[in-house]
Amino acid sequence: MLGKTRRIAVMAEGSFTPLDAKTALGVIRYRPEEVVAVLDSVRAGRTCEDCVGIGGDIPVVSGLEEAAGYAPDTLLLGIAPQGGALPESWRRVVADALMRGWDVLSGLHVFLADDPELAELARAKGCTIHDVRRPPASRAIAARRVANTDALVVLTVGTDCNVGKMTTALEVHAELKSRGVRSAFVATGQTGIMISDQGAPIDAIPADFVAGVVEKLVLEAARDAELVIVEGQGAIHHPAYSGVTLALMHGACPEALILCHQAGRTHIKTFDAGPAPRLKSLSEIIRDNERAASWVRTAPVLALSLNTMSMDDLEAKRAIENAQQLTGLPTVDPVRFGPEAIATELMRRLDERKRRASNE
Amino acid sequence: MLGKTRRIAVMAEGSFTPLDAKTALGVIRYRPEEVVAVLDSVRAGRTCEDCVGIGGDIPVVSGLEEAAGYAPDTLLLGIAPQGGALPESWRRVVADALMRGWDVLSGLHVFLADDPELAELARAKGCTIHDVRRPPASRAIAARRVANTDALVVLTVGTDCNVGKMTTALEVHAELKSRGVRSAFVATGQTGIMISDQGAPIDAIPADFVAGVVEKLVLEAARDAELVIVEGQGAIHHPAYSGVTLALMHGACPEALILCHQAGRTHIKTFDAGPAPRLKSLSEIIRDNERAASWVRTAPVLALSLNTMSMDDLEAKRAIENAQQLTGLPTVDPVRFGPEAIATELMRRLDERKRRASNE
Numbered sequence: 001m002l003g004k005t006r007r008i009a010v011m012a013e014g015s016f017t018p019l020d021a022k023t024a025l026g027v028i029r030y031r032p033e034e035v036v037a038v039l040d041s042v043r044a045g046r047t048c049e050d051c052v053g054i055g056g057d058i059p060v061v062s063g064l065e066e067a068a069g070y071a072p073d074t075l076l077l078g079i080a081p082q083g084g085a086l087p088e089s090w091r092r093v094v095a096d097a098l099m100r101g102w103d104v105l106s107g108l109h110v111f112l113a114d115d116p117e118l119a120e121l122a123r124a125k126g127c128t129i130h131d132v133r134r135p136p137a138s139r140a141i142a143a144r145r146v147a148n149t150d151a152l153v154v155l156t157v158g159t160d161c162n163v164g165k166m167t168t169a170l171e172v173h174a175e176l177k178s179r180g181v182r183s184a185f186v187a188t189g190q191t192g193i194m195i196s197d198q199g200a201p202i203d204a205i206p207a208d209f210v211a212g213v214v215e216k217l218v219l220e221a222a223r224d225a226e227l228v229i230v231e232g233q234g235a236i237h238h239p240a241y242s243g244v245t246l247a248l249m250h251g252a253c254p255e256a257l258i259l260c261h262q263a264g265r266t267h268i269k270t271f272d273a274g275p276a277p278r279l280k281s282l283s284e285i286i287r288d289n290e291r292a293a294s295w296v297r298t299a300p301v302l303a304l305s306l307n308t309m310s311m312d313d314l315e316a317k318r319a320i321e322n323a324q325q326l327t328g329l330p331t332v333d334p335v336r337f338g339p340e341a342i343a344t345e346l347m348r349r350l351d352e353r354k355r356r357a358s359n360e
Numbered sequence: 361m362l363g364k365t366r367r368i369a370v371m372a373e374g375s376f377t378p379l380d381a382k383t384a385l386g387v388i389r390y391r392p393e394e395v396v397a398v399l400d401s402v403r404a405g406r407t408c409e410d411c412v413g414i415g416g417d418i419p420v421v422s423g424l425e426e427a428a429g430y431a432p433d434t435l436l437l438g439i440a441p442q443g444g445a446l447p448e449s450w451r452r453v454v455a456d457a458l459m460r461g462w463d464v465l466s467g468l469h470v471f472l473a474d475d476p477e478l479a480e481l482a483r484a485k486g487c488t489i490h491d492v493r494r495p496p497a498s499r500a501i502a503a504r505r506v507a508n509t510d511a512l513v514v515l516t517v518g519t520d521c522n523v524g525k526m527t528t529a530l531e532v533h534a535e536l537k538s539r540g541v542r543s544a545f546v547a548t549g550q551t552g553i554m555i556s557d558q559g560a561p562i563d564a565i566p567a568d569f570v571a572g573v574v575e576k577l578v579l580e581a582a583r584d585a586e587l588v589i590v591e592g593q594g595a596i597h598h599p600a601y602s603g604v605t606l607a608l609m610h611g612a613c614p615e616a617l618i619l620c621h622q623a624g625r626t627h628i629k630t631f632d633a634g635p636a637p638r639l640k641s642l643s644e645i646i647r648d649n650e651r652a653a654s655w656v657r658t659a660p661v662l663a664l665s666l667n668t669m670s671m672d673d674l675e676a677k678r679a680i681e682n683a684q685q686l687t688g689l690p691t692v693d694p695v696r697f698g699p700e701a702i703a704t705e706l707m708r709r710l711d712e713r714k715r716r717a718s719n720e
Binding site for chain 1: 567570571572599600603613637
């Protein structure tokens with residue numbers, strides 16, 4: 001993780017649940033061998049599996065002192081509060097970790113390394129603070145350059161935040177690689193960056209340069225890949241984050257979209273005030289995303305990824321069948337039942353392009 | 361300007377033309393009494409009127425030494441190169457201005473006050489560097505709050521960058537005020553901020569917070585206004601800046617849009633590489649903007665603002681008639697022929713709302 005194999009204590013104080021601890025869950029799902037403990041005093045004594053359904057026997061502990069028993073070398077902040085600020089109680093925990101000589105990985109919008117006390121502590125103890133959300137200095141301006149590459153570029157889009165855009169991209173990417181496809185994954189958020197050791201935290205970039213930075217990432221990934229799958233962010237219908245989503249969409253310039261949705265969600269979940277807006281129908285959301293993409297490049301929604309986390313197996317199967325019938329699209333829950341159908345759809349698309357290219 | 365009345369030398373070296381010197385032109389058009397000279401060695405000896413069609417006898421001079429003859433107290437960087445970086449030759453001019461004890465106003469993405477040499481010079485000489493594009497520290501998250509205010513919120517949108525979104529908003533705002541409407545203008549770019557002494561440079565804000573910052577600006581403006589007119593940025597069809605535009609649209613949550621277009625422009629002008637994309641038809645652009653707005657709040661395009669700068673009077677009148685016929689919308693060039701028709705349309709809308717409100 002970020003250049004080396006680590007022994008990580010994941011901070012998720014008071015929030016170690018599948019919905020609240022997004023970064024923690026991503027890291028536990030995709031780098032479990034590096035996680036030695038999770039900090040949440042409310043759930044101390046339980047296991048990860050018990051709290052969030054993944055992570056097996058990784059222990060949940062009450063605090064740094066108990067975590068130290070598992071010999072971590074890194075504290076990872078596993079929660080990303082809306083707004084991204086650092087609660088003072090967390091600041092003390094970070095200082096304590098640095099005092100113990102641990103590195104700190106943070107995805108917050110506020111940069112820990114800019115805090116004089118924390119920076120001085122890190123220096124004195126010879127450890128490193130990684131502010132994963134620090135934006136690149138690049139002032140790239142997008143110009144539809146991705147349309148000139150040969151790779152098939154695919155973007156995950158969503159009906160809302162926190163529905164499974166990163167997970168879907170990672171699962172489909174892994175499946176494609178296992179089938180021998182030269183697939184590349186492009187991370188666009190702090191969790192994806194921690195998991196894949198590349199990418200950029202696009203929501204922290206000055207707005208003018210978001211599309212340009214994404215374009216650069218995709219062009220780099222496309223150099224050695226026949227398929228590039230880009231982690232989506234936000235939703236074009238989300239009043240707070242739609243701009244991030246559209247910049248990502250027009251910078252990545254995809255040829256195909258995968259729509260991600262949490263089954264059963266009827267309203268925008270991550271909403272700051274007042275009554276949350278109702279989600280439109282899947283068909284309307286598909287149409288709107290295709291329209292928005294087409295302003296720069298035509299990109300149909302090829303498949304649907306349904307997050308059925310909150311359902312039992314029977315409900316999940318029914319929800320998937322319903323969505324498939326409603327949209328006419330291959331539909332899977334990539335985590336629960338595997339991403340095969342999406343991977344197959346993308347390979348079909350890849351073969352079509354190869355045939356077209358060889359006929360020309 | 362920014363808290364006081366100034367005597368400004370506007371730096372526009374090599375670029376003092378209507379299309380290239382966007383910030384210079386805005387300041388000369390709306391704060392002419394504060395501009396004492398324009399620096400452009402290529403055009404030295406001419407007048408503003410002669411170079412850009414406005415600004416009357418304001419002299420164009422060869423450099424700082426000549427400008428000093430007009431006793432300025434401020435150097436304003438009047439060009440905003442794409443990407444926003446500071447050319448080294450400009451850096452010398454800024455240093456020279458500070459040496460003379462002048463304040464410096466800059467709208468560049470790179471912050472002059474962060475340059476140790478320039479900062480030290482400013483300190484030593486007791487003058488101020490205003491980096492107008494420095495984003496506010498606010499981490500506001502938008503949540504459709506504007507929909508709960510009573511004011512009629514209007515946003516200018518565009519077919520491209522640099523077509524007249526700020527100018528249209530300012531002209532319509534001034535016309536409404538002259539008719540006794542309690543109108544407020546919200547600036548969202550560096551030139552608008554310099555002209556109106558308020559607002560935020562939204563394209564420099566971390567992407568996550570753009571909509572939230574705009575929401576706050578509009579809510580503040582709506583407190584004492586019955587109509588708020590918000591300066592648009594970019595275009596939803598622009599591959600580089602569409603995200604800024606959508607964030608602004610969903611943060612401002614307008615109830616009405618005014619579409620701005622440069623008559624005769626057929627392709628995206630501010631494009632970084634390769635063949636520039638062709639603009640869609642006005643009808644398609646209107647439809648797409650209405651759709652994008654409707655994802656958060658319904659907002660029809662009520663009028664068309666046509667920039668006919670590059671045409672003679674006859675051509676301009678024909679272009680306006682054509683566009684009006686094509687779209688069925690009130691169409692004006694607010695600078696050339698006045699913004700009356702747009703103001704009238706907005707007042708009609710305002711009256712309708714009042715009638716509806718009093719019937720409830």
